[in-house]
Amino acid sequence: MNYKIAVIPGDGIGPEVIEQTRRVLEVIGEKYGYTFDFTEVLAGGCAIDATGQCLPEETVEICKASDAVLLGAVGGPKWDHLPGAERPEMALLGLRGKLGLFANLRPAMLFEELADACPLKPELVSGGLDIVVVRELTGGIYFGEKGIKETDKGTAAYDVEEYSEMEVRRIARVAFDMAMKRNRKVTSVDKANVLESSRLWRRIVNEVAQDYPEVELNHFYVDNAAMQLVRGPKQFDVIVTSNIFGDILSDEASQVTGSIGMLPSASLATGNFGMYEPVHGSAPDIAGTDTANPMATILSAAMMLRYTFGLLEAADDIEAAVQKVLADGWRTADIAKPGEAVIGTKECGDRIVEAIRG
Numbered sequence: 341m342n343y344k345i346a347v348i349p350g351d352g353i354g355p356e357v358i359e360q361t362r363r364v365l366e367v368i369g370e371k372y373g374y375t376f377d378f379t380e381v382l383a384g385g386c387a388i389d390a391t392g393q394c395l396p397e398e399t400v401e402i403c404k405a406s407d408a409v410l411l412g413a414v415g416g417p418k419w420d421h422l423p424g425a426e427r428p429e430m431a432l433l434g435l436r437g438k439l440g441l442f443a444n445l446r447p448a449m450l451f452e453e454l455a456d457a458c459p460l461k462p463e464l465v466s467g468g469l470d471i472v473v474v475r476e477l478t479g480g481i482y483f484g485e486k487g488i489k490e491t492d493k494g495t496a497a498y499d500v501e502e503y504s505e506m507e508v509r510r511i512a513r514v515a516f517d518m519a520m521k522r523n524r525k526v527t528s529v530d531k532a533n534v535l536e537s538s539r540l541w542r543r544i545v546n547e548v549a550q551d552y553p554e555v556e557l558n559h560f561y562v563d564n565a566a567m568q569l570v571r572g573p574k575q576f577d578v579i580v581t582s583n584i585f586g587d588i589l590s591d592e593a594s595q596v597t598g599s600i601g602m603l604p605s606a607s608l609a610t611g612n613f614g615m616y617e618p619v620h621g622s623a624p625d626i627a628g629t630d631t632a633n634p635m636a637t638i639l640s641a642a643m644m645l646r647y648t649f650g651l652l653e654a655a656d657d658i659e660a661a662v663q664k665v666l667a668d669g670w671r672t673a674d675i676a677k678p679g680e681a682v683i684g685t686k687e688c689g690d691r692i693v694e695a696i697r698g
């Protein structure tokens with residue numbers, strides 16, 4: 341089998357973590373008899389420098405013609421002065437919209453070996469944490485009508501939060517399907533005490549729940565959900581929520597694990613197409629210094645094997661290799677405790693490759 345992967349190294353540490361991830365995929369290919377065809381394309385700040393646009397049309401075309409997209413990170417201070425609509429981050433929104441990536445899966449798990457990094461009291465996370473935030477990614481306030489107008493109170497600006505039944509139904513299905521493979525619990529997060537769009541959201545989620553009698557469903561208002569995530573994070577299995585609430589809660593959930601630099605993500609379209617990227621950003625301060633932790637991107641590649649290609653054994657293999665490298669005590673700077681020996685990006689890749697070769 342041959343799989344076509346569009347690769348967007350992007351900015352900052354993106355190219356370095358992508359390089360190690362490509363090595364890991366190549367070794368996996370050798371071991372299991374697949375080949376991966378990588379096509380590198382531009383998006384983000386580097387694309388602005390090269391073409392004047394953060395998301396060139398060619399990039400979108402190549403992504404569409406591929407089986408999956410692997411992305412490093414985009415953005416950096418070099419482009420911070422640009423107006424909102426021209427910033428590198430807009431490439432992400434463009435990719436999500438144009439590729440129809442409506443379902444964003446952000447697992448937040450506590451790696452046992454890194455439990456000390458968790459900022460919560462040990463009794464709150466004993467036995468580990470394993471939450472997945474299912475964030476709606478192509479609707480709501482991010483993609484609703486927006487504008488600026490002159491009023492008698494001065495300039496006003498607005499962004500509209502709008503959800504259709506179809507949009508809520510399809511993201512709810514993703515969450516319930518996921519829960520069926522996990523601990524069969526879905527928490528839907530909204531602001532139905534105030535927002536009309538949330539009342540629709542809640543009604544449709546309840547409807548979809550009828551098709552999943554084995555899944556326990558509860559509804560939290562977003563303010564309460566934010567509180568419960570630090571007060572009792574073990575009560576969550578799958579959290580499903582809107583684009584903006586998911587943006588906020590997924591950062592909170594990842595920080596609760598203490599290992600934001602370790603967390604992968606998947607953004608899925610209908611069918612099996614998906615874009616895979618680490619949750620962390622482009623870390624421009626350490627770019628090019630062989631310091632970055634490539635594990636989040638490598639774990640994102642594992643998600644790609646699992647969700648887009650259906651290569652479950654190979655996906656497990658990558659995750660086990662990362663676990664082994666951690667268990668053997670290897671640490672990049674971001675996850676090392678004071679005084680612990682530290683390895684660089686490339687050596688971390690070497691260790692994972694070795695662990696896969698066995």
Ligand code: IPM
Pocket residue numbers: 429430432433587
């Ligand atoms: C994320 C990021 C993006 C978002 C930004 C960079 C546009 O915060 O992927 O969570 O808000 O979706």
Ligand code: MG
Pocket residue numbers: 587588591
């Ligand atoms: Mg965010």
